[in-house]
Amino acid sequence: MSKRELNYEYCDQLVRDFEDVIKQPILSKSSVYYTGVDLGTACVVLAVLDENYRPVAGAYRYADVVRDGMVVDYIGAIKIVRELKEELEEKLNTELVYGAASIPPGTDGIDSGAVKNVVEAAGFELTNMLDEPTAANNVLKIENGAVVDIGGGTTGISILKDGKVIYVADEATGGTHFSLVVAGAYHMPFKDAELYKRDPKHHKELLPVLKPVVEKIASIINRHIQNHDVKEIYLVGGTCCLGGIEDIIEKGTGIATHKPKNPMFVTPLGIAFSCTQESRG
Structure with missing residues (x-):
């Protein structure tokens, strides 16, 4: 079995474990809990790990508080993160203190302050902030290649060499554009198109409709990797x-x-893996 297959076996098992604890949290006490907060364009996800960095609980909610990787509804974002935090605290019968968060690559000077403020206003002590594809690689554990995180609003790219990130980029094309195409093609409201797109039973039918947008994403990837020796691409994101x-x-x-089998939860888990008990200050 190749190293890549071993990595995916680990990743897929971790995601399965997380899916299980979303439904049924593990209630045995831990000395500390680490929470990853993923403020996505389409979905806000909280992933909770125990002292040994194993998944114990999780929650998510589809939302419209982030667009193209930017927080556009600050109060709404705080409310959702706080409510998910309180929901998980009640289930685990503990306080979730430490949190980590992520932003699209290359946007730290633009939006990291807003994300930081959302996470802290929701009641977390923020201990780490990192870009989304790098967070995903905490789970994928790729040594060489490009990790491409295709979210609701943006496509983020991290190129790795010998386990180190040597290049990051982010461009505004993602799932929102899929929904706009579906809404136009099927003459349905955007919200209905979002729901239609998420249902796996429609994917085979939708693929030809969405092919031009996927090809645009491929062209974005091509542009950013052209000066790098990339032999493998790894996709994550909802x-x-x-x-x-x-x-x-x-x-x-x-x-x-x-x-991976379920690319939606790779990044939130990777964010949680970056969480520590030491404040960023």
Whole structure:
């Protein structure tokens, strides 16, 4: 078995464990809890790990508080994160103190302050902030290649060499654009298009409709990796749940492209792995 297959086996098992604790939290006491807060364009996710960095609880809510990687509804974002935090605290019968968060790569000078304020206003002590694809790689553990996080509003790219990030980029194309195309093609409201797109039973039918947007994402990836020796592309993010997206990107880039069985929860788990008990100050 190749190293990459071993990595995906670990990643897929971790995500399965997280899916299980979303439904049924593990209530045995831990000396400390670490929470990853993923403020996504389409979905806000909280992932809670115990003292040994094993998943014990999680919650998520579809929301419209972030657009193109930027917080546009500050009060709404705080409210959702606080409510999810309180929901998990009640289930675990403990206070969740330490939190980590992420931002699209290359946007730290623009939006990291807003994300930091949201997480802290919701009641967390923020102990780490990192970019989304780098967070995802805490779970994927890729040594060489490009981690591409396709979220609701943006596509973030991190290029790794010998386990270190050597390049990051972010561009505004993602799941929101999928929904706009679906809304136009099927003459339905945007919110209905969002729900229609999320249902896996529609993916085979939607793939040809969404192919031009996926090809645009492939062209974005091509532009950012052209000066780097990238031999593998790894997809994460909720938008990558679209069945067959990896095949179109592989064809458009000419580079072997892979994704976990459920790419939606890889980044929130990776954010939680970066959480510590030491404040960023």
